[in-house]
Amino acid sequence: MESNEKKPRYGMVIDLDRCNGCGNCTLACAVENNVPPAHENANERTGITWMRVQKVDNNRPYPENRSVYFPLTCQQCDHHTPCESVCPQKAVEYDTETGIVAQIPVRCLGCRYCMTACPYHARYFNWWDPEWPKGMETALNPDVSTRMRGVVEKCNFCHGRLQAARAKAAVEGRRAIADAEYIPACAESCPTKAIYFGNLADAGSEVSRLAKEKNSFRLLEQLGTEPKVYFRSEQSWVHEQMNAKLKTAEKEKIHG
Amino acid sequence: MNITRREILRFVGGSALGILLTPVPWKALDDSAIWTQNWPWIPEPVRGESSYKLTSCTLCSASCGLRARCIGNQPVSLSGISAHPLNSGALCSFGIIAHHLRYHPARLSRPCRISGKAGASGSTAMAFDELLLEVAAAINDASASSQTVAIVDGRPGRTASHLFQQFAAGLPNGKYITAGESSLEILGSMFEKPPGPLAYDLDNSKMILSFGVPLLDRWGTPARTARYLQKKSEGKQRIIQVETLQSRTAGMADRWIPIRPGTEAAFALGIAHVILKDKLFRDASKDIAEFETMIAAYPPSAVAEICGVSQDFIRDTAREFSANRPSVAVIDGSANSRHALAAVMALNILVGNVGRKGGVVVHREIPSPVALSKNKMSPISTLDAIPDHSIRAMLIDESLSGSSLPDGLLQKKLTGNGILVSLSPFVTERPFCTQYVIPSPVFLESLAELTGQADRESSSLSLSAPLVPEPAGMVDPIQFIQRLGSAAGVMNIDSGTTEELLKKRMTAIYSEKRGSIFNASNGQTSELKGLTSPDELWNVLFAGGCWMDSPETVRSLPAVRLTSVSTADRIKNIPPESNQLLLLPCAEDVIYRNSEISPLMSKVGQESGLRPSGCKVYLQTATGDALGLTDGCRVMLQTKKGSMQAEVRLDPSMMPDVAAAYSALNQQNIISLCEMNQDASLQPTPVKIQKV
Structure with missing residues (x-):
């Protein structure tokens, strides 16, 4: 529950040992946030996918080779949020009430400083106007506006769902919302229950407990940006890889 | 101034x-x-009040229950029904975006005839009645010349399936063919009498020995991975994955045993050898001694050499499979030869897993008034049983996606002037014959019936209710076969609309008073006999519910013939020559080419993979180094069947001496380089790789 004393800090724990790389999170995110199908000229750098699933291996030869799937999205930095601090237009907003880093496309001028500043490559620029196959635009989510060519966008923990949960609570005369009332599309759609979402500031929440486990870690933690997306794995090589360097087997190899 | x-x-x-x-x-x-962000050409979502409708997914036989969020009548998102007994709230990546299918660019709006080479230039739109006349003429021609007319059903067990059987029975040489889970069909054929519909009872199995089946990513219910992880943590289930590539299932399984491509049969026979030699079997087949003699050539030492694995893997797997009962061996029917399927199914027979909870179970037939009507029904055949080049007209129901037969096999069975009639929502072009395609409604547009569950203890039946109106001119499978029967003079087909026939089936199920019913509206499961009328059953199923049959009580099964496992085409030790690798055709890119998916699926892969950039071939890093190849370089793949250019990707997870090739979009298919078995399955093919 949202506490009057302590403001919520929404965050996520992704269990890499449970992820089978099915891509449901990517697709549910695209449906929820009206991200269009890939443009015919898009490549790995110019395509838009708020949540990308990347394959990471232990770099050992066959038959010792092992791999995990990494769903990567905006890490929702809580401290000195790099994208927010460089935006000249105040198009990136850090919500002090929730800790969510949101993008406001209508303010964005498309300078892409934020993309340069983001250490996780989690921001995407609209190189083309959004296009859907004929008729498919009628199946867009009415809670989220489409974005046009020339602006940056990224994951905002399905902020529209938070607004809807708050509106529902207000109608019912409540100020606080329950954890189950606000779940981003990626977490809701995960068939293997690999994505946990909740209030990190609530010591009793599942997400808070998992984030504190010894098997949990954050990406590029040494930068001090306090990301609110945690990963966990019981496989030691995953931690070793993260400590060394995040090596992606697929997405960083640009063959486009 | x-x-x-x-x-x-x-x-x-x-x-x-x-x-x-x-x-x-x-x-x-x-x-x-x-x-500038509100240009009129930027699509804006349609606003309106939200409502939620419950239904069942038709994309595969898993029959997942789902909840559609609608604005007006328009579904805008789909999610699973968490209390649903079949999918526990999980949907697969195809299902979660299935509401986009009706807008697919390849959607078919009018019946058409496609002749000559594939492509729009060979496609002619025509009226449905005109098409029926042409097809009926071909059917009558076949009847007059004693040629075969076959109807292929990818989803047997539906009311439409029974009408198909009636249609086939009404023709002199009519054949009704199912394209179900072929490994279970092989197992069924090993019995002296048909044992009834077979299914894997994976949920109750203590150990699953999987030969390349993507159990934990896309096979059967998407809820399996979560269930398996839970059972694994409780020590209740183990999965051993036998597969060349490190697939997602291989990565998550308790143990991954990588074997050389095409050696699944040898590996299974090696396990059978250990089971027999160490007296670990529980089967008392009459021909077990004869079977032991047959597989004497497959001791672990020989199999280890054929498969490229340690002998200990074979012995350990055999002991584990036998000791951890109930266990079950499963194999991917679409990617392996019938010989391999039979060898793996023999393992289930040997350790007594057939007819046992947690192994391979026999489902009860779902009551159907059509199946019991006075109109005769054709028996079920397989395409293998039909002589090559003997089918004059082949009708394929592709209105619901699901199991399908490979084009190579279809081509082999058709006569020179054979026609192929496909009922499909999408344009499906097969370049080897004259093809008629009839547009059918897509998911969420029409009433559809879902039966089956080849991976559960008992069968089930669900309905998929139409949530959106279907475009004009669509034809559903029941209408199609009734009208074709009428045009071809086949009159022994039950009459009635789809809804009328399905309601009759509800009455038949209700009268049996067996099984349980899940009500999606309240999330409760109760005994069927608690319902007051067939109409109530209909209403519950129409609103996303599900009827689950009670499991078949244990009964004695017909005798089984283990010796039907052929060892004639024994796998040779490969690779055969130096400077050659084994070509392993892979199908991953097919998901982007498949018309039965939402265009949004393009988000899942790499963007560069969506373009026709040529075939990609994955090699072990050391293998690539030995051949002087670097990541990204272009090579020529040369087999006895032809050659093709490809781009090299070095991948440390690959088996040495194996070249896994993925066809790119709109390019020559890698399968054209591979040698084929008699049953149209692909053989591992030696390939020479040279830098260009």
Whole structure:
């Protein structure tokens, strides 16, 4: 529950040992946030996918080779949020009430400083106007506006769902919302229950407990940006890889 | 007062400077940013009040229950029904975006005839009645010349399936063919009498020995991975994955045993050898001694050499499979030869897993008034049993996606002037024959019936209710076969609309008073006999519910013939020559090419993979180094069947001496380089790789 004393800090724990790389999170995110199908000229750098699933291996030869799937999205930095601090237009907003880093496309001028500043490559620029196959635009989510060519966008923990949960609570005369009332599309759609979402500031929440486990870690933690997306794995090589360097087997190899 | 030129310039300059100190330019900048983001050609979502409708997914036989969020009548998102007994709230990546299918660019709007080479130039739109006349003429021609007319059903067990059987029975040489889970069909054929519909009972199995089946990513219910992880943590289930590539299932299984491509049969026979030699079997087949003699050539030492694994893996797997009962061995029917399927199914027979909970179980037949009507029904055949080049007209129901037969096999069975009639929502072009395609409604547009569950203890039946109106001119499978029967003079087909026939089936199920019913509206499961009428059953199923049959009580099964496992085409030790690798055709890119998916599926893969950039071939890093190949370089793949250019990807997870090749979009298919078995399954093919 949202506490009057302590403001919520929404965050996520992704269990890499449970992820089978099915891509449901990517697709549910695209449906929820009206991200269009890939443009015919898009490549790995110019395509838009708020949540990308990347394959990471232990770099050992066959038959010792092992791999995990990494769903990567905006890490929702809580401290000195790099994208927010460089935006000249105040198009990136850090919500002090929730800790969510949101993008406001209508303010964005498309300078892409934020993309340069983001250490996780989690921001995407609209190189083309959004296009859907004929008729498919009628199946867009009415809670989220489409974005046009020339602006940056990224994951905002399905902020529209938070607004809807708050509106529902207000109608019912409540100020606080329950954890189950606000779940981003990626977490809701995960068939293997690999994505946990909740209030990190609530010591009793599942997400808070998992984030504190010894098997949990954050990406590029040494930068001090306090990301609110945690990963966990019981496989030691995953931690070793993260400590060394995040090596992606697929997405960083640009063959486009 | 004289105004000088200098004063005018001062005024203009001062105004320009002054205006910068006001909010005007900044406001104009901000507003222009907003205006330029509201161009009329940027699609805007349709606003309106949300409502939720419950139904069942038709994309595969898993029959997942789902909840559609609708704005007006338009579904805008799909999610699973968490209390649903079949999918526990999980949907697969195809299902979660299935509401987009009706907008697919390849959607078919009118019946058409496609002749000659594939492509739009060979496609002619025609009226449905005109098409029926042409097809009926071909059917009558086949009857007059004693040629076969076959109807292929990818989803047997439906009411439409029974009508198909009636249609086939009404023709002199009519054949009804199912394209179900072929490994279970093989197992069924090993019995002296048909044992009934077979299924894997994976949920109750203590150990699953999987030969390349993607159990934990895309096979059967998407809830399996979560269930398996839970059972694994409780020590209740183990999965051993036998597969060449490190698939997602291989990565998550308790143990991954990588074997050389095409050696699944040898590996299974090696396990059978250990089971027999160590007296670990529980089967008392009459021909077990004969079977032991047959597989004497497959001791672990020989199999280890064939498969490229340690002998210990074979012995350990055999002991584990036998000790951890109930266990079950499963194999991917679409990617392996019938020989391999039979060898793996023999393992289930040997350790007594057939007819046992947690192994391979026999499902009860779902009551159907059509199946019991006075109209005769054709028996079920397999395409293998039909002589090559003997089918004059082949009808394929592709209105619901699901199991399908490989094009190579279809081509082999058709006569030179054979026609193929496909009922499909999408344009499906097969370049080897004259094809008629009839448009059918897509998911969420029509009433559909879902039966089956080849991976559960008991069968089930669900309905998929139409949530959106179907476009004009669509034909559903029941209408199709009734009208074709009428045009071809086949009159022994039950009449009635789809809804009328399905309601009759509800009455038949209700009268049996067996099984349980899940009500999606309240999340409760109760005994069927608690319902008050067939209409109530209909209403529950129409609103996303599900009827689950009670499991078949244990009964004695017919005798089984283990010796039907052929060892004739024994796998040779490969690779055969130096400088050659084994070509392993892979199908991953097919998901982007498949028309039965939402265009949004393009988000899942790499963007570069969506373009026709040529075939990609994955090699072990050391293998690539030995051949002087670097990541990204282009090579020529050369087999006895032909050659093709490809781009190299070095991947440490690959088995040495194996080249896993993925066809790119709109390019020559890698399968054309591979040698084929008699049953149209692909053989591992030696390939030479040279840098270009």
